[in-house]
Amino acid sequence: MHELKVFAGLSNPTLVKEVCDYLKVEQGDALVSTFxxxxxxxxxxxxxxxxxxxxxxxxxxxxNKHWMELWLMIDALKRSSAYRxxxxxxxxxxxxxxxxxxPRVPISAKVMADLTTTAGADRVLAMDLHxxxxxxxxxxxxxxxxxxxxxxxxxxxxxxxxxxxxxxxAGGVERARxxxxxxxANLAIIDKRRExxxxxxxxxxxxxxxxxxxxxxxDMIDTAGTIAQGARACVExxxxxxxxxxxxxxxxxxxxxxxxxxxxEEVLVTNTIPLKGKELLCSKLKMLSVAPLxxxxxxxxxxxxxxxxxxx
Numbered sequence: 001m002h003e004l005k006v007f008a009g010l011s012n013p014t015l016v017k018e019v020c021d022y023l024k025v026e027q028g029d030a031l032v033s034t035f036x037x038x039x040x041x042x043x044x045x046x047x048x049x050x051x052x053x054x055x056x057x058x059x060x061x062x063x064n065k066h067w068m069e070l071w072l073m074i075d076a077l078k079r080s081s082a083y084r085x086x087x088x089x090x091x092x093x094x095x096x097x098x099x100x101x102x103p104r105v106p107i108s109a110k111v112m113a114d115l116t117t118t119a120g121a122d123r124v125l126a127m128d129l130h131x132x133x134x135x136x137x138x139x140x141x142x143x144x145x146x147x148x149x150x151x152x153x154x155x156x157x158x159x160x161x162x163x164x165x166x167x168x169x170a171g172g173v174e175r176a177r178x179x180x181x182x183x184x185a186n187l188a189i190i191d192k193r194r195e196x197x198x199x200x201x202x203x204x205x206x207x208x209x210x211x212x213x214x215x216x217x218x219d220m221i222d223t224a225g226t227i228a229q230g231a232r233a234c235v236e237x238x239x240x241x242x243x244x245x246x247x248x249x250x251x252x253x254x255x256x257x258x259x260x261x262x263x264x265e266e267v268l269v270t271n272t273i274p275l276k277g278k279e280l281l282c283s284k285l286k287m288l289s290v291a292p293l294x295x296x297x298x299x300x301x302x303x304x305x306x307x308x309x310x311x312x
Contacts, residue, residue: 002083004302005048008056009069012274015090015291016056022295028053030076032069040065042072049081054125054298059093059112060250060273067093067112071119078120086301087121088294090272091248095130113137125297127272127290128219128247143307145297147247147270150288151217152182154268155245160213164188164239166205168218168230176217188214190230210238220248221269224255228262235263249273249285256282 007028008016020027029045055077057070070087077085097108113134116124123141126134135142155163163185167176169192180187188207214234221227221244231242242263249269256278259267269275270290279285293310300307 001303002050002052004298005051005053005082006056006298007044007053007073007077009066009073011060011066011069012056012058012090012271014274015058015271015289015294018271018289018291019056019295019298022291023299030073032073040068040072042069042076044073044076044080047080048077050083052084052086052302053077053082054086054088054302055121056088056090058091058273059089060091060248061252063093067115071115074116074119074121084122085120086123086125086298087116088125088298090127090290090294092126092129092134095134098131098134109134110137123301125294125301127294130219143297143301145290145293145310147272147288147290147293148179148182149310150270150290150293151245151247151268152179154286154288155183155215160185160215161240162186162212164207164209164212164214166190166207166209166214166216166230166234168192168216168226172218175219179215179217185215186212190233192226192229205233205237209234211240213241214239214243216242216244216264218244218246220250221246221255221259221267222250223253224251224258224262227264227267228258231263241265243268245269247272247290249275249279249287251275251279259284 005028006020007030010032031043033041035041059066094108094112117139125143127145165176165180165185166188167173168190188209191204216230227244234242243266244264245268247270267284268286270288297307
């Protein structure tokens with residue numbers, strides 16, 4: 001068995017520490033800094049020859065910097081003769097650009113996959129990719145985890161009356177249906193028309209939310225326009241209480257203002273992206289940790305055991 005080592009970029013140190021605590025290992029010693037002109041400087045400060053390395057990096061804001069850190073660290077580990085390098089990417093930046101939805105646009109999610117493979121990664125561990133087909137963009141194995149078990153556990157403990165799980169758009173129906181099935185809850189779908197990037201207009205709700213507790217479920221909350229409008233639509237259609245749950249709390253632009261003034265009672269998010277600044281002061285945000293899920297997946301990959309039971 002090759003020795004397990006965990007290294008990380010600078011994007012999410014709290015999550016990395018929690019995962020290391022779960023695995024009962026010390027985080028690998030690496031220098032990640034910048035030269036005076038802004039170029040990223042990487043130096044692995046310990047021997048990794050023949051080691052099974054898991055490299056953490058959430059590619060969140062600043063997205064470009066964090067991707068570059070990841071690729072340069074992969075290259076440094078490869079050139080240091082690591083036995084295997086698994087890129088652990090809790091949040092996959094550029095994941096929304098997964099197809100040509102307009103003429104003359106890039107498929108950016110594919111470019112990120114190509115560069116990660118070219119840098120020298122042997123496999124990828126990701127969580128709640130925006131589109132499942134991103135797994136097929138890689139020429140290396142991809143283990144795709146879902147935060148559903150973490151969110152389900154909290155919702156069950158919180159309790160709800162006549163719960164209905166609401167998909168904020170047609171693209172999220174499969175996710176919401178699976179969530180509702182495990183809770184033995186009803187399903188509703190919001191029909192919306194997107195006016196432009198980061199803009200949405202809610203039309204109507206397919207399904208019954210009247211007199212029920214509604215849970216809006218999505219993979220991420222970016223500017224919070226979709227979730228805020230969805231919450232308002234649920235209230236207008238008679239919902240008793242409205243919550244929201246997502247894996248990735250991107251929270252850019254006017255997101256916090258929209259959440260604070262929305263009809264949402266609580267917003268469940270995970271720590272795939274760290275909360276910082278004003279986000280920590282938002283009373284509606286409830287952050288749940290995915291460290292046990294990621295830690296268990298890393299343990300099983302390292303020990304060559306099945307990871308499929310973690311795919312919910």
